[in-house]
Amino acid sequence: MPATLHAATIADAAPEAAGPPRASSSAGWIGALARTARIDAQPQRIFPLVLDEVAQAQGDAPALIGTEETLSHRDFAGRRNRYARWALARGLAKGDTVALLMRNGPDYLAIWLGLSRVGICVALLNTNLRERGLAHCIAVAAPRLLIAGTELAEAWQGALPHLDALPEVVWQGRDATAPLAAAAAAFRDAPLGPDEAPAVTLRDPALLIYTSGTTGLPKAARVSHHRVMMWTHWFAGLIEPTPQDRMYDCLPLYHSVGGVVAPGSVLLGGGSVVIREKFSASRFWADVASSGATLFQYIGELCRYLTLAPPDPAEYAHSLRLCTGNGMRPEVWEAFQARFAVPRILEFYAATEGTLSLYNVEGKVGAVGRVPPFMARRSPALIVRHDAQTGLPARDAAGRCIPAAFGEAGELLGRLSDRAEYTFEGYTSAQESARKILRDVCAPGDAWMRTGDLMRRDAQGFFYFVDRIGDTFRWKGENVATTEVAEALHRVEGVREANVYGVPVPGAEGRAGMAALAVGPDFDLAQLHAALARRLPPYARPLFLRLSDELGHTETFKQKKAALAEEGFDPARTDDPLYLDHDGAYRRIDAALYAELAAGTLRL
Incomplete structure (x- = not known):
């Protein structure tokens, strides 16, 4: 997910912005920089509070469009506030962790945003996991409480024998009679007053999001409120959402892209999110057309499925203006854009726990991103030569890593510093966190984060994904x-x-x-x-x-x-x-x- 740059970079962008480049190039960078420039100036302005401001402006306009319910911006804010008050009434406090095991739906976002509003860290559990895998993810989060969808009761039962400590479970169903829905309905939906909620800052934890990394079982990556703000505001600057935009989101809400970036960026612009439980190639175009979606968040495999599917009359009736995501292979990219007449593809590269990200705002087919010249000196990205024998970056006689030449594959590293956007927030495991940090890379005492990805960069600054390092x-x-x-x-x-x-x-x-x-x-x-x-x-x-x-x-x-x-x-x-x-x-x-x-x- 995005690492940003200092506001002064906006001025650096002026020379490139003044020329006659493609419309999607410097304008996208400048929009992203402008939206993120002042985040640190208000350390207590966290994302749920930003959405409260959006709700005041958008009122009854749709915010979340599910298969069974639609929430306006006002309804969405009210539900978040009820969940926040419910949590406080149960004795949950700032710094506590609550695990969330639910399938996609508007309520999912209302729960984690409501709880994080009052300082509770929410662990977003993968609904596909079973038995030991699910138990492991629950155990590393050590939650005081587990909120689980009634449709996942069997998954919870399968994890029970593998858990040493059992959190209290609160069930949530598809209707208002479910225990959590019924309990939360008793609370007010008005905005929380300063005397009701603890002070929560950008540096406080908001989420635990799981990533498999390069070895072993999934790791729980810490995600602060600062990262949530950066991800959502950066992407809002890149895609420029308006109140008329609708994001089609069929990716898992327990992932950082499907659950934070995709919905958060368009909600910031006053638009709405069409939430679906999963992707369906056979129903995709009919659903996109009927829902009025103008944006689509993809992973490359979904686009490949669509290009291989038989012709669908609905594929010519969509209103998509932009598709954004990662993993779009060059041959799929060209076929997808040509067949479905999508005006713009915005490919990017990022990792939930990462301190750097790359964006292909120019639309260069096959590239995962580029660092433009006016941002090069502040970029945290570095590709170094990889030693296949050791699985580590190669070192020279002085013990320093060796930068890869143009066109040469090497491991992508992200520079670390005390600045919030370049801080590695790590995992719940200190040992796993330490494994990601590489020191003395360019100079004694410096620190960089290993991505575990092999990349190459061309002379124009475009980055291309090559492969994963290790067993993953x-x-x-x-x-x-x-x-x-x-x-x-x-x-x-x-x-x-x-x-x-x-x-x-x-x-x-x-x-x-x-x-x-x-x-x-x-x-x-x-x-x-x-x-x-x-x-x-x-x-x-x-x-x-x-x-x-x-x-x-x-x-x-x-x-x-x-x-x-x-x-x-x-x-x-x-x-x-x-x-x-x-x-x-x-x-x-x-x-x-x-x-x-x-x-x-x-x-x-």
Whole structure:
């Protein structure tokens, strides 16, 4: 998510703004800088208070448009205030943590904004997680209270055996008779007075948002009120929302983009957010057209699905003026924009816990962003050479990292400092936080944050994503940690050893999960499939399997991943049986099935 720059940079932008550039170039940068320039001047002006001001101006205009209810800006503010008063009445106090396990809907935003208004930190739990994964995320947040949707009761029950400490649970349903809705309805919806709420500042924690990082189970990234303000205001400057704009948001609200950036930026402009529980390629264009959406927040995989879908008459009836997101591959970008006549694509690169972000405001196909010349001296971004042997940045004879040349792939680093926008807020785990920080990079004592991403930069300053470093791979718009998948596989009867890695699939974004398994005589494919469906979210389940008597190891007893990943799922390159998860079961890959996969014609 965005790191910003000092207000003085606006003056630096004047020479470029005065020329005849594309309309989406310097204007977008200057708008973003202008909106974020004065945030630090009012340390107690947090995002819920900003939305209160919007509510006074917009009143009965729609704010949140769900499938079952629509909230005006006034209604949205009132509901936030009731949840804030409910929390205080229950004895929750500034600094407490509440976990939120609910599916997408207007109420989701009202709850976390209402609670954070009074200083409560809200942990946004991934609704796809089950059993140990969900229990882990609850445990690292250590919440006093868990607010859970009644439709996720089974997920909560599955996590219970793996929790040492159980938080109190308050259930919220789809109607006003649910316990939380009924309790909150008893409180006033008027703005909170200064004598009601504790003083909350930009430096106070607002959210815990989970990210898988490069190894292990998900980590809970700390997100302050300052970061929420920066994310929302920066993107509002880039997309320039008006009260007539509607953002179509079918991304998970527990993610920083779907739950903070997408809704927050358009609400700042007095517009509205069309909230959907999930993405549907078959219903997308009809829904976008009928809802009157003018903006769409994407991840690249969603756009690929749409370009592969059969023609839909509704695809010509939309009113989209801009699509913004990340992960749009060049071939998808061109096909998507040409087929659906979307005027502008705004691609960006960011990480929830990161201290830097990149924006492709010029619309350069394939690039994740650019640092324009007038911002170069203040940019926190640096690409350094990567040592594949150690998995760390390479160092010269003096012990300093070596900047990568133009066109050379290296790890992207973000500079850290005491300024709020360049402060690494870290995770709930101090050990995990320390792993992200790299010191003595350019000078003795300096500190930089590792992104774990390989990037290259061209001579014009455009950045291009190359790959992830380490064991994590990205599939279906989600980062997947191989250690978490391997742990689930190892608990299945008959699996003696599991080696998990990502493999490219023709016609698909990212890398799909593949697992090489050493199995015993009691191994059963159907049992494995059922167990993984219970224990892992869909995007983390191995799409491909390779069964072997023994798995190869290095001389230091490390699993060999590179050779296995190179061979992939091609039956001509191994005698080991290979399988594809397709139509609800693992299916043996033969030459004919492989040909379909290689051609990119099989729907996955």
